[in-house]
Amino acid sequence: MNFKELMEFDKQIVEKYMDELLSINVIYEKKLIESMKYSVQAGGKRLRPILFLETIKLLNKNPFDFIEIACAIEMIHTYSLIHDDLPAMDNDSLRRGKPTNHVVFGEATAILAGDGLLNLAHEIMIAFVSKKLTKNNINGINIISKAAGINGMIAGQAVDIESEGKSIDIDTMKFIHSNKTGALIEASIVAAAVMSDADDTRIAALKTYAKYIGLAFQITDDILDIEGNEAELGKKIGSDELNDKATYPKYFGLEKSKEYAKNTITNAIESLNVFEPREKTFFVELADYIICRKK
Numbered sequence: 653m654n655f656k657e658l659m660e661f662d663k664q665i666v667e668k669y670m671d672e673l674l675s676i677n678v679i680y681e682k683k684l685i686e687s688m689k690y691s692v693q694a695g696g697k698r699l700r701p702i703l704f705l706e707t708i709k710l711l712n713k714n715p716f717d718f719i720e721i722a723c724a725i726e727m728i729h730t731y732s733l734i735h736d737d738l739p740a741m742d743n744d745s746l747r748r749g750k751p752t753n754h755v756v757f758g759e760a761t762a763i764l765a766g767d768g769l770l771n772l773a774h775e776i777m778i779a780f781v782s783k784k785l786t787k788n789n790i791n792g793i794n795i796i797s798k799a800a801g802i803n804g805m806i807a808g809q810a811v812d813i814e815s816e817g818k819s820i821d822i823d824t825m826k827f828i829h830s831n832k833t834g835a836l837i838e839a840s841i842v843a844a845a846v847m848s849d850a851d852d853t854r855i856a857a858l859k860t861y862a863k864y865i866g867l868a869f870q871i872t873d874d875i876l877d878i879e880g881n882e883a884e885l886g887k888k889i890g891s892d893e894l895n896d897k898a899t900y901p902k903y904f905g906l907e908k909s910k911e912y913a914k915n916t917i918t919n920a921i922e923s924l925n926v927f928e929p930r931e932k933t934f935f936v937e938l939a940d941y942i943i944c945r946k947k
């Protein structure tokens with residue numbers, strides 16, 4: 653399978669398995685389950701579970717043995733998007749090309765749907781380790797839980813919200829993005845490496861790779877935001893709405909940010925030197941995809 657086919661294959665497996673995990677028969681809380689399914693099934697690139705599954709494969713383990721962990725990661729990601737879109741946070745009305753969860757189901761249900769997905773993800777991970785109890789499996793799910801929590805994504809989101817309307821320095825901006833966006837991307841790769849019983853050298857190499865692609869992902873997201881806004885709304889980089897956000901283009905300008913993302917990808921690829929070229933084809937192509945993607 654080539655890169656595109658592999659991405660599609662993994663995506664379909666994750667989506668099929670998530671459908672099964674969300675086939676929950678209830679009597680009273682039908683709206684809650686429907687709203688959880690709505691956001692999970694709204695599409696998305698499924699980047700994090702794909703990274704998880706391909707890392708498992710790279711390290712010669714069977715990805716099907718770990719599929720529920722990949723789904724749990726995507727559920728955590730989806731919860732974060734539902735909550736990020738709420739009126740109290742980013743107040744967005746569109747996500748993954750569809751009306752946001754709170755627009756369809758109301759704010760209270762959207763909050764509960766996010767809570768439900770976050771908790772379900774942890775239930776799934778705990779059920780997995782209780783069936784396959786190894787030290788590395790426990791360490792792996794711990795890496796994912798931490799990345800989603802107050803030492804990762806939630807910390808990044810909290811500082812982002814506190815910084816709204818204020819001018820912040822570059823280090824604060826880097827803190828926000830490496831936690832809000834980078835932490836779960838990094839955890840998807842590192843947890844898979846740990847759960848595959850990889851040696852320390854390979855775990856360290858993959859961690860460095862993950863940090864670089866997380867950073868390049870965020871810079872590219874900022875660039876796409878600007879280019880998308882310019883194309884769709886005729887907004888310019890200096891407009892108030894775009895300037896309100898702490899983004900890489902705001903600090904470095906658009907062209908320098910593109911160059912920064914490119915150099916970051918070069919560093920990501922170099923950090924995989926401990927792997928044979930034939931082993932790491934997917935990861936090299938994925939690094940390029942991160943900065944060439946259109947959404």
Ligand code: GRG
Pocket residue numbers: 695696697698699729731732733735736748805806809832833870873947
């Ligand atoms: C609410 C605790 C909490 C955290 C929210 C993920 C997040 C933190 C906010 C999303 C805001 C945002 C647009 C961040 C930039 C990068 C990012 C995470 C984009 C969305 O991820 P993709 O592109 O989305 O992987 P899809 O839809 O493809 O899954």
